[in-house]
Amino acid sequence: MEPMSCTVLVLGGGPGGYVCAIRxxxxxxxxxxxxxxxxxxxxxxxxxxxxxxxxxxxxxxxxAKQMAAGTMIGISVSEPKCDxxxxxxxxDGIVTRLRSGVYGLLRRAKVKLVTGNGSFRDGKxxxxxxDTGLQVIAAEHVVIATGSSAxxxxxxxxxxPVVSSSEALSLQAVPxxxxxxxxxxxxxxxxxxxxxxxxxxxxxxxxxxxxPQYDADLTRPIVSRLRNxxxxxxxxxxTLGLDPSGTSLKVELxxxxxxxxxxxxxxxxxxxxxxxxxxxxxxxDLTLSGHAIEVDDHCRTSMRxxxxxxxxxxxxxxxxRAVAQGEMVAELIAGNKRAFDKVAIPAVCFTDPExxxxxxxxxxxxxxxxxxxxxxxxxxxNGRAMSIEAGEGFVRVVGRADNHVVLGIQAVGQGxxxxxxxxxxxxxxxTRLEDIAATIHVHPTLSECLREAALAALxxxxxx
Amino acid sequence: xxxxxxxLPDVGEGVAEVEIVELRVKTGDPVREGDVLAAVMTDKxxxxxxxxxxGRVLWIGPQVGQKAAVGSEFIKLDTGGSIESVRTMPKDPTxxxxxxxxxxxxxxERIAPDEDVDVSVAREPARLSxxxxxxxxxxxxxxxxxxxxxxxxxxxDQGVDLRFVxxxxxxxxILREDVDTYIxxxxxxxxxxxxxxxxxxxxxxxxxGLRRKIAQRLQDTKRRVPHFSYIEEVDVTDLEALRVDxxxxxxxxxxxxxxxxxxxxALVMALHDFPRMxxxxxxxxxxxxxHGGMHIGxxxxxxxxxLVGVVRHAxxxxxxxxxxxxxxxSDAARAxxxxxxxxxxxxxxxxxxxxRGGLASTPVIxxxxxxxxxVNKIAIRPVWRGAVFEPRxxxxxxxxxxxxxxxxxxxAEFIQRLRSFLEAPAKIFMET
Numbered sequence: 001m002e003p004m005s006c007t008v009l010v011l012g013g014g015p016g017g018y019v020c021a022i023r024x025x026x027x028x029x030x031x032x033x034x035x036x037x038x039x040x041x042x043x044x045x046x047x048x049x050x051x052x053x054x055x056x057x058x059x060x061x062x063x064a065k066q067m068a069a070g071t072m073i074g075i076s077v078s079e080p081k082c083d084x085x086x087x088x089x090x091x092d093g094i095v096t097r098l099r100s101g102v103y104g105l106l107r108r109a110k111v112k113l114v115t116g117n118g119s120f121r122d123g124k125x126x127x128x129x130x131d132t133g134l135q136v137i138a139a140e141h142v143v144i145a146t147g148s149s150a151x152x153x154x155x156x157x158x159x160x161p162v163v164s165s166s167e168a169l170s171l172q173a174v175p176x177x178x179x180x181x182x183x184x185x186x187x188x189x190x191x192x193x194x195x196x197x198x199x200x201x202x203x204x205x206x207x208x209x210x211x212p213q214y215d216a217d218l219t220r221p222i223v224s225r226l227r228n229x230x231x232x233x234x235x236x237x238x239t240l241g242l243d244p245s246g247t248s249l250k251v252e253l254x255x256x257x258x259x260x261x262x263x264x265x266x267x268x269x270x271x272x273x274x275x276x277x278x279x280x281x282x283x284x285d286l287t288l289s290g291h292a293i294e295v296d297d298h299c300r301t302s303m304r305x306x307x308x309x310x311x312x313x314x315x316x317x318x319x320x321r322a323v324a325q326g327e328m329v330a331e332l333i334a335g336n337k338r339a340f341d342k343v344a345i346p347a348v349c350f351t352d353p354e355x356x357x358x359x360x361x362x363x364x365x366x367x368x369x370x371x372x373x374x375x376x377x378x379x380x381x382n383g384r385a386m387s388i389e390a391g392e393g394f395v396r397v398v399g400r401a402d403n404h405v406v407l408g409i410q411a412v413g414q415g416x417x418x419x420x421x422x423x424x425x426x427x428x429x430x431t432r433l434e435d436i437a438a439t440i441h442v443h444p445t446l447s448e449c450l451r452e453a454a455l456a457a458l459x460x461x462x463x464x
Numbered sequence: 465x466x467x468x469x470x471x472l473p474d475v476g477e478g479v480a481e482v483e484i485v486e487l488r489v490k491t492g493d494p495v496r497e498g499d500v501l502a503a504v505m506t507d508k509x510x511x512x513x514x515x516x517x518x519g520r521v522l523w524i525g526p527q528v529g530q531k532a533a534v535g536s537e538f539i540k541l542d543t544g545g546s547i548e549s550v551r552t553m554p555k556d557p558t559x560x561x562x563x564x565x566x567x568x569x570x571x572x573e574r575i576a577p578d579e580d581v582d583v584s585v586a587r588e589p590a591r592l593s594x595x596x597x598x599x600x601x602x603x604x605x606x607x608x609x610x611x612x613x614x615x616x617x618x619x620x621d622q623g624v625d626l627r628f629v630x631x632x633x634x635x636x637x638i639l640r641e642d643v644d645t646y647i648x649x650x651x652x653x654x655x656x657x658x659x660x661x662x663x664x665x666x667x668x669x670x671x672x673g674l675r676r677k678i679a680q681r682l683q684d685t686k687r688r689v690p691h692f693s694y695i696e697e698v699d700v701t702d703l704e705a706l707r708v709d710x711x712x713x714x715x716x717x718x719x720x721x722x723x724x725x726x727x728x729x730a731l732v733m734a735l736h737d738f739p740r741m742x743x744x745x746x747x748x749x750x751x752x753x754x755h756g757g758m759h760i761g762x763x764x765x766x767x768x769x770x771l772v773g774v775v776r777h778a779x780x781x782x783x784x785x786x787x788x789x790x791x792x793x794s795d796a797a798r799a800x801x802x803x804x805x806x807x808x809x810x811x812x813x814x815x816x817x818x819x820r821g822g823l824a825s826t827p828v829i830x831x832x833x834x835x836x837x838x839v840n841k842i843a844i845r846p847v848w849r850g851a852v853f854e855p856r857x858x859x860x861x862x863x864x865x866x867x868x869x870x871x872x873x874x875x876a877e878f879i880q881r882l883r884s885f886l887e888a889p890a891k892i893f894m895e896t
Contacts, residue, residue, distance in 0.1 A: 336621075337621050338620065339620060341613075341616055369498075400635075405610060405635045429613075430611060430635070430637045434634070
């Protein structure tokens with residue numbers, strides 16, 4: 001095949017890669033996007049989007065079951081049923097619709113899409129094994145956006161009943177019994193969803209805590225909700241592997257005793273790691289930082305005009321970070337002055353209830369040597385929260401004691417993910433507690449708790 | 465054992481080389497993440513290099529005084545040692561060593577066994593310690609400048625490093641205007657010491673009444689009259705001796721004499737010889753009015769501003785009468801009781817700030833007069849008197865003239881005559 005040449009070659013069509021390609025195209029750069037599978041990456045195909053669809057379906061089903069059981073709000077329905085195949089088809093429809101949107105956006109930005117497995121020959125050349133043969137592409141700039149993959153457990157390799165989060169989002173039926181190995185956000189989100197859809201769920205976590213990246217105040221409502229949903233949790237539990245029949249998991253508990261947990265599916269969700277294999281990275285010999293490609297605040301790697309964005313550059317592996325990096329790299333290649341100077345990369349945990357964390361937690365702020373003041377407003381004090389049966393949880397604001405600049409905002413509660421934009425905006429704008437306190441927050445909404453928490457930090461809460 | 469090479473970080477746009485001005489650690493020292501390892505100097509600022517990790521110093525490249533390229537190997541840390549051993553190092557007995565402050569520390573860098581050597585450039589933002597930028601306490605990660613994303617993007621487009629820009633917003637938030645001000649100042653921050661904020665208050669004061677009158681008159685005079693100033697020193701030792709003697713022996717009821725009445729009398733004598741100086745110039749009709757009567761204007765400071773009282777016909781007054789009249793005018797002016805007769809029509813003016821008179825001044829002519837005599841302070845100075853230095857009382861006269869009428873030569877002659885009277889005060893009282 002005739003070799004191609006371009007200004008920008010993006011390897012990987014996930015959110016980081018396709019946004020980088022779109023922006024580069026918009027800026028008039030001759031851009032090629034190489035993707036071996038489906039556009040949209042982990043997020044769109046086997047991550048954020050399908051999991052949120054599944055979680056929504058599970059929540060609706062749970063709600064209907066509660067109503068059937070007779071709830072406080074005076075609505076009753078007959079026993080609901082879940083046609084799981086139809087649920088999955090609905091979920092797939094969302095994914096397909098979004099994916100075709102990405103194709104349209106790339107076309108409009110005049111990005112050339114090359115489908116096939118791309119591999120670097122050197123820092124300027126990529127060879128793509130496409131259906132029609134080998135395509136050599138020479139590029140001035142190369143953007144590595146190969147993403148991440150689920151970390152396997154040596155004692156519990158993927159295959160058969162052992163699945164990763166990707167397969168867990170495409171099951172044929174709701175398993176009667178599901179064991180989730182890993183008490184991080186992916187394991188909890190899926191575990192809770194399948195419990196609501198009817199599975200018996202057991203969570204096996206190797207450390208002493210669930211969601212260890214969040215403080216105990218934030219995770220407490222989730223722990224109690226797990227108990228309330230009837231999910232079994234084993235902490236400090238070591239996974240030893242499946243028994244020979246493949247129907248139960250051998251687990252060594254913290255007290256030294258071991259037990260067997262029988263199940264139909266075993267979801268391994270112990271983390272994700274940058275995808276460094278299979279695209280000729282060894283030809284580039286880039287500097288790594290741990291198991292990720294090392295980049296600076298311009299997403300430059302150790303090689304000139306070779307850039308890396310998204311999960312392949314390490315934690316935090318979040319779609320919105322990859323998108324921001326991808327956009328920035330396109331601007332930089334076009335000659336604009338940019339840097340990754342975000343104050344906060346907020347993270348949301350779509351558990352029940354949800355957790356949002358933006359900026360520094362109280363402990364992180366303290367350990368940076370600062371004097372901090374903290375204000376909290378529980379949702380139980382919020383009219384809107386009560387009226388939607390969401391009185392659990394709180395909003396918490398962390399500010400500097402000396403000048404009241406907001407360092408972090410966290411929340412746990414039903415639907416708090418939608419508050420995250422306000423949290424991030426406050427942090428990026430360098431807001432002081434007084435700014436939040438002096439901003440009208442609409443009544444009756446959950447967001448009122450942010451203002452109330454700021455007031456509480458300033459020592460004059462009105463409603464708490 | 466895991467090692468980590470710290471390279472000299474890029475401390476600012478376009479800086480390729482830095483000079484090591486201070487090393488805070490030596491080989492073998494334990495360090496914690498965020499501790500200051502060294503200070504380096506660029507042509508812009510001195511920048512502190514914090515440690516990117518906990519560990520122990522294994523090797524130091526460039527020494528104090530040496531220059532090194534940005535990105536070159538600087539300090540090698542052993543990051544594999546037990547952090548506990550670092551943390552429990554005996555505290556500095558003086559308790560003054562900030563570097564061993566038992567602050568909470570971040571968890572140690574996780575280093576996988578297969579990654580023995582982790583080479584990375586220190587990523588922490590370099591800390592600035594000069595040019596008026598707030599300096600964070602040692603061992604504490606530098607705070608990022610507080611600015612909205614759009615302001616950050618604007619600064620980056622303008623090539624401005626926000627760490628150097630003082631913020632005028634709440635909590636020193638940097639506004640777009642602050643970036644503009646910084647650029648307008650040629651990329652220099654106005655100095656603001658740590659913990660102080662610039663007072664940007666502007667009070668609007670309407671200039672009315674006497675002050676407006678003064679402003680208009682001075683503006684008009686300075687615009688229309690080409691001034692030149694002539695400064696000469698006068699030895700007033702003898703005059704001062706005479707003045708002290710007269711004051712101590714004067715009859716009761718007579719006023720205390722300052723230098724001013726002596727100067728007025730000397731001026732009268734000098735003007736006899738230089739009648740052109742005692743004049744008013746109407747430049748609209750190109751006419752100089754030379755007055756016979758010597759109406760000496762005396763500049764009087766009041767709370768509302770400057771007034772010029774007029775001692776009329778000084779040629780007819782004794783030194784005592786001059787003193788009395790000056791006293792009466794200044795009392796009246798300060799009490800706000802002056803009449804129009806006291807103010808207009810002077811033909812030459814004396815301005816004196818007394819002890820605050822300074823070394824020299826450039827007085828503005830009280831137009832339409834053509835000369836003004838400024839009196840500076842009296843100071844004892846060594847003066848060469850033929851064989852020895854003697855302590856003499858010296859007073860400068862700083863005078864301005866309307867150059868349209870008065871040539872430099874004439875002005876100099878006039879002031880020299882005045883000086884001759886003041887230096888031999890007996891001549892003031894001789895009839896010519």
